[in-house]
Amino acid sequence: MKLLVFSDSHGNSFAMREALARNRGTVDYAVFAGDGAGEFLSLAAGFPDVTFRAVAGNCDFLSPLPLEEEIDACGVRILVVHGHKYGVKFSRTQLYLSARARGFDVVIYGHTHEREEKYYPAEGDFHAVTLFNPGSAKSGDFGIIDVGDGGVLCSHGNVFDR
Numbered sequence: 001m002k003l004l005v006f007s008d009s010h011g012n013s014f015a016m017r018e019a020l021a022r023n024r025g026t027v028d029y030a031v032f033a034g035d036g037a038g039e040f041l042s043l044a045a046g047f048p049d050v051t052f053r054a055v056a057g058n059c060d061f062l063s064p065l066p067l068e069e070e071i072d073a074c075g076v077r078i079l080v081v082h083g084h085k086y087g088v089k090f091s092r093t094q095l096y097l098s099a100r101a102r103g104f105d106v107v108i109y110g111h112t113h114e115r116e117e118k119y120y121p122a123e124g125d126f127h128a129v130t131l132f133n134p135g136s137a138k139s140g141d142f143g144i145i146d147v148g149d150g151g152v153l154c155s156h157g158n159v160f161d162r
Contacts, residue, residue, distance in 0.1 A: 005144065007108075016030075095107060
């Protein structure tokens with residue numbers, strides 16, 4: 001299962017549309033971690049074979065979208081949040097501890113506009129957790145999460161890189 005991941009487009013849907021077009025036919029989910037959710041969801045009609053999921057960010061004023069979304073990808077539990085409610089601009093600790101306590105394997109978040117992948121290995125009774133930020137779609141950033149028999153593989157891309 002392949003997820004194409006975005007966050008923080010802030011009015012610029014070009015990178016999301018371009019990344020979706022380049023990955024047409026290979027993506028199962030398009031996931032958005034807030035701040036531009038309306039423009040992200042407006043792309044759904046052009047990609048009917050992809051399941052779109054999104055959460056509201058701190059700049060998605062009056063959005064009816066939830067602040068958190070859960071996705072089950074082949075048994076891998078994924079939490080999608082924007083991150084502002086977890087203070088991710090200062091530390092990822094609160095986000096990690098919440099995900100670990102709630103049994104999530106992967107957390108997709110945004111808000112910082114910085115690409116990041118942080119793996120926390122299993123510890124005691126707790127399983128491993130990966131925090132993944134695709135970066136800012138406004139700057140062309142996106143992420144890919146592949147879930148398969150071999151586990152979870154996260155990677156970053158930018159539509160302006162060739």
